[in-house]
Amino acid sequence: MATRSKPNGKAAPGRGSGAAVADGKWSGQRFKRKEDPRLIQGISHYVGDLRLPDLLHCVFVRSPHANARIVSVDVEAARTAPGVVMVVTHSEVAGIGCVPCAGTLPGLKIPNHYVLAKDQVRYVGEPVAAIVAESPYAARDAADLVNIEYETLPAVVDLEKALASPAALVHDQFKTNLAFTHVITAGDVAAAFKRADRVVKQRLVNQRLAPIAMETRGVVAQYLPGEKQLTVWSSTQIPHLLRTQISVMLGLPETSVRVIAPEVGGGFGSKLNVYGEEAVVPWLAMKLGKPVKWIETRRENIAATIHGRDQINDVELALKKDGTILGMRTRVLADLGAYHQLLTPIIATLTGLMSTGCYKIPAIEFEVLGVFTNKMSTDAYRGAGRPEATYLIERIIDVAARELNMDTAEIRRRNFPRPTEFPFSASTGVTYDSGNYQRSLKQALELSGYEKLRARQKAGWKQGKYYGIGLSTYVEICAMGPSAAMPAGGWESGTVRIEPTGKVTALTGASPHGQGQETTFAQMIADLLGITPDDVNVIHGDTAIVPYGIGTFGSRGTAVGGTALFIATEKLVKKMAAIAAHLLGAKPEQMEFHDGRVGAKGNKKSLAFGEVVGAAYSAKSLPAGIEPGLEATHFFEPSNFTFPFGAHVISCEVDVETGEIKFDKYVAVDDCGNVINPMLVEGQVHGGIVQGMAQALYEEVIYNSDGQLVTGTLMDYALPRAPDIPDLTLSRTCTPSPVNPMGVKGVGEAGTIGCTPAVVNAVCDALTPFGVRHIDMPLKPERVWRAVHDAHSKPGHETSATAKSAAAASKSTKKPGRRA
Amino acid sequence: MRSVEIIVNGVERRAQVEPRMLLVQFLREVTGLTGTHIGCETSLCGACTVLLDGHAVKSCTVLAVQADGHAVTTIEALAAQGLHPLQESFWEEHALQCGFCTPGMIMCANDLLARNAAPSDAEIREGISGNLCRCTGYQNIVSAVRSASRKKTRRSAAAAGKE
Ligand code: FES
Ligand code: FES
Numbered sequence: 004m005a006t007r008s009k010p011n012g013k014a015a016p017g018r019g020s021g022a023a024v025a026d027g028k029w030s031g032q033r034f035k036r037k038e039d040p041r042l043i044q045g046i047s048h049y050v051g052d053l054r055l056p057d058l059l060h061c062v063f064v065r066s067p068h069a070n071a072r073i074v075s076v077d078v079e080a081a082r083t084a085p086g087v088v089m090v091v092t093h094s095e096v097a098g099i100g101c102v103p104c105a106g107t108l109p110g111l112k113i114p115n116h117y118v119l120a121k122d123q124v125r126y127v128g129e130p131v132a133a134i135v136a137e138s139p140y141a142a143r144d145a146a147d148l149v150n151i152e153y154e155t156l157p158a159v160v161d162l163e164k165a166l167a168s169p170a171a172l173v174h175d176q177f178k179t180n181l182a183f184t185h186v187i188t189a190g191d192v193a194a195a196f197k198r199a200d201r202v203v204k205q206r207l208v209n210q211r212l213a214p215i216a217m218e219t220r221g222v223v224a225q226y227l228p229g230e231k232q233l234t235v236w237s238s239t240q241i242p243h244l245l246r247t248q249i250s251v252m253l254g255l256p257e258t259s260v261r262v263i264a265p266e267v268g269g270g271f272g273s274k275l276n277v278y279g280e281e282a283v284v285p286w287l288a289m290k291l292g293k294p295v296k297w298i299e300t301r302r303e304n305i306a307a308t309i310h311g312r313d314q315i316n317d318v319e320l321a322l323k324k325d326g327t328i329l330g331m332r333t334r335v336l337a338d339l340g341a342y343h344q345l346l347t348p349i350i351a352t353l354t355g356l357m358s359t360g361c362y363k364i365p366a367i368e369f370e371v372l373g374v375f376t377n378k379m380s381t382d383a384y385r386g387a388g389r390p391e392a393t394y395l396i397e398r399i400i401d402v403a404a405r406e407l408n409m410d411t412a413e414i415r416r417r418n419f420p421r422p423t424e425f426p427f428s429a430s431t432g433v434t435y436d437s438g439n440y441q442r443s444l445k446q447a448l449e450l451s452g453y454e455k456l457r458a459r460q461k462a463g464w465k466q467g468k469y470y471g472i473g474l475s476t477y478v479e480i481c482a483m484g485p486s487a488a489m490p491a492g493g494w495e496s497g498t499v500r501i502e503p504t505g506k507v508t509a510l511t512g513a514s515p516h517g518q519g520q521e522t523t524f525a526q527m528i529a530d531l532l533g534i535t536p537d538d539v540n541v542i543h544g545d546t547a548i549v550p551y552g553i554g555t556f557g558s559r560g561t562a563v564g565g566t567a568l569f570i571a572t573e574k575l576v577k578k579m580a581a582i583a584a585h586l587l588g589a590k591p592e593q594m595e596f597h598d599g600r601v602g603a604k605g606n607k608k609s610l611a612f613g614e615v616v617g618a619a620y621s622a623k624s625l626p627a628g629i630e631p632g633l634e635a636t637h638f639f640e641p642s643n644f645t646f647p648f649g650a651h652v653i654s655c656e657v658d659v660e661t662g663e664i665k666f667d668k669y670v671a672v673d674d675c676g677n678v679i680n681p682m683l684v685e686g687q688v689h690g691g692i693v694q695g696m697a698q699a700l701y702e703e704v705i706y707n708s709d710g711q712l713v714t715g716t717l718m719d720y721a722l723p724r725a726p727d728i729p730d731l732t733l734s735r736t737c738t739p740s741p742v743n744p745m746g747v748k749g750v751g752e753a754g755t756i757g758c759t760p761a762v763v764n765a766v767c768d769a770l771t772p773f774g775v776r777h778i779d780m781p782l783k784p785e786r787v788w789r790a791v792h793d794a795h796s797k798p799g800h801e802t803s804a805t806a807k808s809a810a811a812a813s814k815s816t817k818k819p820g821r822r823a
Numbered sequence: 824m825r826s827v828e829i830i831v832n833g834v835e836r837r838a839q840v841e842p843r844m845l846l847v848q849f850l851r852e853v854t855g856l857t858g859t860h861i862g863c864e865t866s867l868c869g870a871c872t873v874l875l876d877g878h879a880v881k882s883c884t885v886l887a888v889q890a891d892g893h894a895v896t897t898i899e900a901l902a903a904q905g906l907h908p909l910q911e912s913f914w915e916e917h918a919l920q921c922g923f924c925t926p927g928m929i930m931c932a933n934d935l936l937a938r939n940a941a942p943s944d945a946e947i948r949e950g951i952s953g954n955l956c957r958c959t960g961y962q963n964i965v966s967a968v969r970s971a972s973r974k975k976t977r978r979s980a981a982a983a984g985k986e
Contacts, residue, residue: 035914042922043910045858045898049923052857140841217862217870217923217957268860268923269957301863517921517958682917689960690920717867717955725948725961754960 027530033682034536036522042266049266050221050238051298058223059088061284061297062142064132064149065307066124069158069377069710070171073122073131073151080148081134086141089291090149091283092132093121099286100252102279102342105490106349111183111373114174116342118252118279124153125173125341126378127712128306133283135295158377158710162315162336165374173341173375182339182373183348187355189430190366195330199321203403208779209391211313211338211704213720214384216516218268219299220278220308224285228292234261235285238268240275241554242514244491246546252282253289260285264544267516271694272383273308274516275556276345305715310704311384313338314351316395320403321366326414328403330366333358333395337373340380346387346490347380348373353388353480356431360396361440361478361648362418367430377710383556385694386752389479390759397475397760401767402776411474411764412448416441419476426643426741435478435646436748437738439674444476447650447672450734456654456668464772469657473765477757478648481749482742483557485641494640495559496552497567499528499575501633503620505613507532507539509572512552513564514544518687518751520560523679524568527745531572532579533596534612550636558647558749561679566743567639574635583615585626645740645748649673651692651761657769662788664700664766666729671757674736676748684750685733691754692731697723698755699762703781770794827891831856832900840887846880847871849887850897858898858926862955869954872927873897879934881927881953898926901933908974909933909967918967920958928954932968941972 041047078090102116115121120131132149136142157171164170165180173180196202216238223236233255239245239262246262249255267274280297288295299308314337321330337351355369404414419440420427427435453472460470486492496512509524525539532539542548555564580594583601587610593603602609618624622631654668671688678684701721705714714720739746759780766782767775775794778786824839829846831854838853850859850873862870864883871882874896882895901907909929912918919925928951935942935950942950947968948961956964 036917038922039914039919040906042919042925043906043913043929044902045856045926047922048857049860051861052851054855054857140843215957216921217868217955218860218921219862266923267921269921271957298861301865301868519920686917686920686959686963689962690958691960693960694957716865717863718865722955722957723961724952724955725965726945726952728948728961730944731960731962 027526029526029529029536030679032526032680034522034526034680036519036683037525037536038519038521047266049218049268050223050236053223053236053265053296055223055225055294057293059135059137059291059293059295060139060142061287061295062134062139062146063130063280063297063303064134064146065303066120066127066129066131068124068153068155069127069706070156070173071124071153072156073120073124074154075152076132077150078132080150081145084141084145084148086137087134087145088137089135089287090132090145091119091287093117093119096283096286099282103248103277103345104343104347106343106346107490108183108185108348108352111348112177114342118283127710128303128379130279130307133287135287135291160376160706160708160710162338162374162376165376166372173377180375182375185352185355185371187369187431188367190330192330192332192366192368195366196321199329200324201322201406202319203322203399203406204319205399205402205777207316207318207395207398209312209314209316209394210780211381212311212384212698212702213305213704214271214273214308214311215304215720215722216269216271216273219301219304220274220280221298222281222284223294223296224288225294226289226292231259232261233259233285233289234263235281236263236265237281238274239264240267240270240514240516240556242544242546243512243551244554245277245281248277249282249285253286261547264514270516271385272311272387272556275383275554276309301717302715305720306712307379309344309382309384310340310379311381311387312391312698313381314354314391316391318395318399320399322403322407324407326404326407326409326417328362328364328418331359331364333369335371337371338376338378338381339373340376340378342380344380344382347382350381350383350388354392356433357389357392357478357480358396359429359431360393361415361476362396363420364430369431378706385691386479386755387557389752390695390698390756393475393477393756394760397477398763398777401764405771412444412453415444415474415476433480434643436643436740436742438478438646438648439736439738440476440648443648443672443674443736444650446734446736447652447670450672450732451652451654451668451670453652469659469769469772471655471657471765471767471769473653473761473763473768474650475757475761475764476650478646479752479756480644481558481647481752482562482641482645483559484644491553493563494553494638495564495567496550496636496638497564497571498550498634498636499568499571501575501616503616505538505616507534509539509541509568510549511541511543511564511568512549513555513560514552515555515560518555518560519680519683520564523561523683524565526679527565527569528572531569531576531596532612533601534599558751562645562740562743562747562749563639563641565747566745567637569745570639571635571637574637575633578629578633579615579619581626581629582618583610586610586618586624641742643742645676645742647673647675647748647750647753649753649757651757653761653765655765655769657766657787659791662784662786664782664787669729670732670734671754672734672736673750673753673757674738675750675753676740677737677746678735679747687750688733688754689731691752692758693723693728695755695758696728696762699759699780699782701781701783825888827887829887829890830894832897842886842888844887845883846885846887846890846895847882850882850895856897856899860923860926862923869931870924870927872930872954874930874934877937879931898930901929908978909971912967912971912974916963916967916970918959918963924954924956928956928964932971935968936972936975940976942968944969
């Protein structure tokens with residue numbers, strides 16, 4: 004086993020706050036991941052890889068209609084098909100509780116969300132029947148024999164039409180498609196707008212996205228009636244919360260249910276949920292007395308796993324001539340889909356919380372209208388609410404800069420809170436823990452050669468070359484979070500056990516799905532105990548082994564889950580110090596843990612780590628008041644969220660004849676506080692940026708006007724591929740968080756949040772000579788091309804002579820470019 | 824049912840299969856080698872990439888009966904004598920996060936390096952463009968393939984020097 008790979012030669016910029024992780028021997032290093040050897044050899048197990056004796060296979064029959072009454076369901080032919088052992092519809096599983104919604108808001112309308120549709124289907128892909136057979140092929144064949152008669156109803160697709168009356172209804176009983184209204188206000192907004200020199204308005208659309216983890220969802224369930232033990236393997240980000248919900252839905256004591264999240268092949272929020280299939284499959288296994296497996300197909304994954312974003316944001320900004328923001332008014336229409344999933348209603352409220360971004364905006368009015376439509380539910384997708392917020396503020400501020408004829412970096416600087424103003428109370432009601440927005444922006448501008456880029460842009464216009472420079476400065480809300488603000492509580496558990504052999508077992512409730520917490524947590528614990536990360540084994544994702552925990556989402560793994568383990572380890576350090584001091588005849592506060600030894604500072608006498616562990620377990624000579632054994636648990640409740648931030652700068656060239664965008668520089672400066680493993684942080688940022696870039700450029704879930712999903716396969720839903728992505732230059736600043744002892748903040752969503760507006764800003768910036776003010780995402784070449792042409796043809800519009808001739812030339816020549 | 828004989832990682836595997844059975848299903852269900860993953864079953868993601876007679880194929884595009892009499896190499900065979908240079912490089916360069924795309928990605932890169940021992944970054948990006956990764960943003964995968972190519976070149980030079 005290799006241990007320490009390439010030590011990080013230079014310290015990250017701005018590091019060295021004095022917080023524990025920054026001084027670590029292992030923390031701060033580019034330490035190779037402990038989870039990788041099994042993954043690169045293909046010998047680890049995802050849900051789909053589980054093989055159990057007598058395993059049966061389940062397939063769901065799903066609605067082909069967006070809105071239809073179920074007239075009749077005939078399952079006889081399916082029931083008697085070869086290999087089929089059971090077919091169920093709503094009536095058989097009516098005893099299973101509804102799919103839970105944890106997001107509560109005053110006045111929220113919550114429709115019953117049955118695990119199999121009852122009487123009516125409300126989106127394409129809604130499960131209507133489940134079939135269990137001896138092989139997946141037999142189950143799929145039988146699914147074709149299920150005969151369901153539907154009476155189709157008008158579908159509610161368009162968000163604005165959904166609110167206009169008379170509109171078709173998704174849920175008749177509510178007599179409206181409006182599920183909730185949520186308002187945040189602060190300051191005197193009317194006065195701010197009255198006082199303003201300039202008011203800038205823009206309507207912005209955050210299109211619907213599909214998370215598309217490369218591993219689709221999957222559930223395997225086994226019931227042992229003798230032991231009354233139900234084991235559910237699920238590709239989930241929240242094993243404990245899922246266990247509680249399965250117990251509730253199936254009416255079982257929680258001790259009878261064990262949930263295991265084995266290797267999880269990506270989640271990005273889509274597996275931060277409780278899905279009907281996760282109750283139906285265990286129910287079938289209990290009924291049949293045999294294990295049952297369901298693995299989602301990619302088509303099902305795009306249709307029936309939660310979607311993200313899907314908001315229409317109308318934003319208005321009131322400004323002084325010098326760019327100072329006086330007030331902001333935002334109205335958000337949030338497409339919820341047909342039902343609530345776990346967090347559906349609260350995602351758009353997060354947009355509200357973060358809508359003022361990095362800026363001091365004294366007066367705000369933020370209104371969200373949550374709207375039912377005949378589509379799959381929206382829920383948490385990477386960034387969940389914050390990419391939408393960042394997009395709206397970062398776009399409107401660029402539009403404002405243009406109208407005020409200001410540099411886009413300057414207008415940002417002018418409205419940042421000063422570093423001395425932290426903790427900073429944003430007018431939305433949250434308190435940003437720490438920040439230095441000036442520093443990250445400065446660093447990003449320097450790294451990208453901003454001044455040179457601007458000069459090149461000016462020169463380019465003269466030659467008919469359209470370069471654009473896009474900035475985005477962002478702050479995000481992370482380390483979810485203080486329990487008062489979280490539906491299920493925001494704490495996390497951590498247990499550290501030093502085994503009699505001297506090896507360490509760490510149990511964490513944070514259940515990762517690719518973030519590498521087995522490694523970062525081991526690095527951190529190794530530093531505290533003076534051992535190596537190879538001596539620390541991090542266990543997660545099994546409710547029978549790990550104390551109750553909340554899970555991994557919202558960039559909380561390290562800041563909340565890691566902190567729980569950090570404090571639990573500190574408890575053991577204290578205990579071991581007392582034992583070692585007792586054995587050495589020294590004082591506990593003199594004890595230091597280094598290189599596998601425990602001893603007093605500056606004193607030659609020390610004990611091997613294992614000797615102290617041995618003493619704790621043999622318990623022959625322990626100081627008074629010290630129990631034998633070495634195990635500690637801590638449930639960490641954060642006092643506040645953390646607020647990572649950063650600045651992204653992109654430069655691109657837009658081919659106005661084809662609408663194609665070519666990126667030549669991407670610089671991201673992120674500040675996530677102290678860093679345990681820079682290599683893993685960079686990996687998170689890379690992945691995040693590419694997902695953010697894909698929203699700006701290609702990705703879009705499209706339903707047609709009948710509610711049919713027209714982007715239902717990977718052929719129609721464009722994911723970024725390797726050649727589409729430019730090289731990314733990453734850098735960091737470090738402003739440690741004061742709300743946890745490690746000074747860490749979280750970074751999983753940063754790239755996605757920072758990237759999207761920067762890309763759109765860059766493209767719109769490139770098209771300044773054409774008077775293009777805004778283009779809605781995704782910026783497909785055709786859209787960009789049309790924007791150039793439409794803007795040019797507007798009467799009274801001023802363009803430079805070169806721009807005019809370029810547009811004229813492009814009109815007659817090539818067709819809009821297409822992405823292969 | 825048809826009887827097939829496929830040499831999987833050097834071992835002859837015989838089975839009676841339905842004609843519609845995909846090669847990826849054969850590998851996973853019949854031989855029990857689950858390192859080859861399924862991300863789409865429609866030839867669009869590359870998670871199921873294996874070598875068929877030494878050439879990378881998406882094993883959800885090939886029927887088991889079409890592989891009858893042929894040799895298949897899966898991710899499980901690469902580390903026969905210690906980690907393969909690609910596996911080492913993926914580890915060193917942090918070219919994986921959830922690891923789900925990784926076996927397919929490594930098998931694809933393996934084929935790429937067999938055809939082009941020293942690809943440029945653009946050629947690497949093009950070469951893996953049929954394989955989707957949702958976690959890494961590709962940059963570290965490109966670095967890993969580049970580093971593996973250098974490693975292989977160094978090793979063969981060293982081997983030639985010894986002769
Ligand atoms: S599973 Fe074969 S390409 Fe996706
Ligand atoms: S590492 Fe997760 S999909 Fe590639």
